[in-house]
Amino acid sequence: MENTTEIFDIEDADIDCDPSSDESKLIAFLEERGLSSSYPYLKKSQVTFESLEYLTEDDIKEVITPVGIRALFRAKRFESAS
Numbered sequence: 001m002e003n004t005t006e007i008f009d010i011e012d013a014d015i016d017c018d019p020s021s022d023e024s025k026l027i028a029f030l031e032e033r034g035l036s037s038s039y040p041y042l043k044k045s046q047v048t049f050e051s052l053e054y055l056t057e058d059d060i061k062e063v064i065t066p067v068g069i070r071a072l073f074r075a076k077r078f079e080s081a082s
Contacts, residue, residue, distance in 0.1 A: 025049040
C-alpha cells in the first residue's frame with residue numbers, strides 16, 4: 001500500500017472572497033498565528049471560525065491527527081496575532 005501525503009497550500013483554498021466570511025476569517029486567524037498547516041484538517045471536519053473557540057482537547061485530537069501540527073495548534077490558537 002502506497003503512503004501518500006497530500007500537500008495543501010492555503011492559497012489553493014476554495015474560499016469566499018468576502019473577507020467577512022467565516023472561512024476567510026478562519027484562514028486569516030490561522031495565517032496570523034503561523035497555523036496554516038492545520039487548515040485542511042479543520043476544513044475537512046467542518047470547523048468554522050465561529051466554532052473554533054468551542055473545540056475541546058478531545059476535538060482537537062480527533063480533528064488534527066499529526067501530533068506536531070496539533071501541538072502547535074493547541075499552543076498558538078489563543079495567542080495574539082504576531
